[in-house]
Amino acid sequence: MPADHPPAAAVVVDAGGEPWARVAAVLAARTRQLPAGGIIDLVTDDPGVRVAVTEWCARHGYPVWEVTTVDGGPGFRIDTGGVRTDPGPG
Incomplete structure (x- = not known):
């Protein structure tokens, strides 16, 4: 993971306990x-999603980046400025 944190998120996805297939889409x-x-912030309760x-x-x-959310749960900050490939759901 990069050492520096990116700016604030433009989008927040609160996935709750949804499975990876739905979150990926x-x-x-x-x-x-x-x-x-x-920048996308993703919050999830599903351990499988955290790995995926x-x-x-x-x-x-x-x-x-792994981040801690306001509620103290695990979350992720995703920077879409990386290499642009077709981010299919899989």
Whole structure:
């Protein structure tokens, strides 16, 4: 993970306990909507999503930081300024 934190998020995705397949589809759509360099904050309660999101970001060239959310739970800050590939849901 990069050492410095990016600016504030343009989009916040509160995935709750949704499974990775649903979260991946939302992330793919949001990354296509944001300009390069847009920031997405993802909050999730699902441990499987926590693992999958870092792998998905690495595959698509998006730097990702682990962050602590306002409620103290784990979250992720995704920088869409990385290498732009087609972020399909998988």
